[in-house]
Amino acid sequence: MRLSDFIAQHVDRIVDEWEKFAATLTPAASSMDSVELRDHAKSILLAAARDMNTAQTKAEQIAKAQGEELNKTPTLDQAAASHGELRHTVGFDLVQMTAEFRHLRATVIRFWVESLQAPDMASFQDMIRFNEAIDEALAESTAAYAERVNRSRDIFLAILGHDLRAPLQAVSMSSEVLIRKARLDAASLTYVERIKSSSRQMATMVVDLLEFVRSRLGISLPVVRQPMEMASACRDAIDEATAGHPNCNPVFNHTGDTHGEWDRNRIDQLLRNLIGNALQHGASSHQITVTLTGDEGYVTLLVHNNGEPIAQEAIGSIFDPLVRSANEQEGNPNPSTSLGLGLFIVKEVVNAHGGSITVTSNFGDGTTFTVVLPKKA
The missing domain is CATH 3.30.565.10 (Histidine kinase-like ATPase, C-terminal domain)
Known part of the structure; x- marks a missing residue:
């Protein structure tokens, strides 16, 4: 049986193995149910099987192996990207998510090889196409996961920068009041001036941080001329x-x-x-x-x-x-x-x-x- 047909026929059995392995990826998996553990595994497998059945020249095979956009499979990419985003959301780390694909690859090949009576050249070609599809899925999942990591970090920095402004303003205003109204000796006045100067420097750093995060989140710098x-x-x-x-x-x-x-x-x-x-x-x-x-x-x-x-x-x-x-x-x-x-x-x-x-x-x-x-x- 060709590998693509084997995947389509035994997809539920393969996904069962995926679920068992995903359940070991703690602590995130500890609170996940069966649907969450299985996630997009079936969609990824069936899209990979469809990809394997498409015509492919030698040049296209080489190009795909080098990560080029040629003849990519939209349904495979979408399912893999969604999987990467959701695994980040539930708390999987990147090593755990990539381990799922490693286990999936090994499971499919092991089940299929056990079913073969006499492997031929077509079998080797099937393995090449399957590995291509899984590599594409892994790349899309990793990219989506990394994008979520970056965005989460940027949002955290934006919140941090925003929340720092209020206490810094309080420090700056308090030091200004002390300078204007308090009767301070020369040494104390020097200390208060230093507090005021340092709070101003920190405020500048916070502004720079917020501008950086703004650009990272795709928001252009607004200007009012x-x-x-x-x-x-x-x-x-x-x-x-x-x-x-x-x-x-x-x-x-x-x-x-x-x-x-x-x-x-x-x-x-x-x-x-x-x-x-x-x-x-x-x-x-x-x-x-x-x-x-x-x-x-x-x-x-x-x-x-x-x-x-x-x-x-x-x-x-x-x-x-x-x-x-x-x-x-x-x-x-x-x-x-x-x-x-x-x-x-x-x-x-x-x-x-x-x-x-x-x-x-x-x-x-x-x-x-x-x-x-x-x-x-």
Whole structure:
């Protein structure tokens, strides 16, 4: 009997074995009934049998073995993807879910081989096609499972970031009240100022985290354009960023008309992260130069610092989320307090405004980030 026919004829017996094995995958399986344990096993098996009966050339077989989309089976993919999602929902880990497919493969082959009287070349071809189908199902289940893991993590981070804002705001407001109304000696005032500064830094990290999660969940960065003056925003950002570096003597140059329509809150994020990055990864003197040029339809912002340049192999990934510089990983004496999201947020803000950002970095010239933003949408 051909393997596809054997699967269709003995599908319930095979699924019984699936259920017995799935029941051993504790602790999640301990509270599951028979229907939940069997899940999409029958659908996967019958779809695999149908896939095995479709015509396939040698080239198509090779392409499928390499994971290409050619001649995939929609019903098999749908059943496998649903299985991966549900196994994540009920608490199976990824190793347990993949073990189900390993056991299924072994069970089918064992039952079928036991039924064969005299295997021939067609039998070997059947085994190849069956393994292809199971591999496709396993890949779809794993992808769906991983997507659920990622989304669950992102939702957790979003909730965490959201819930952290209230206590941070309370800390910040309390420190502000103490500074204004309490009669504090010099030492106590220093401590309260430090609390206020630290809560502000933590709030910035929470905002960056929420923006990262927003992008991960497929939500574009919203911008509300209003008339503003970019040079003023640059001065405010420089003052805020350098408040913790009393020895820093930043240079700010601006020419031309720097009025335009941008989202001021987003621009503040961009400037705060770019300038903070320059201070963090520049030379020990924390010397930075910010240059702003206004032209007819756009402004160009350059943020420059000296110090250890960015490795050329890292340039391509510097705007990726959760990427930390090689210098920091090797033990920078000024370790960052960020989440590695600063430049990712910068890129998102630039993209939301329809602009562009580039970076150059070498030993002779230092590191320069160049942002070009149109003045209007």
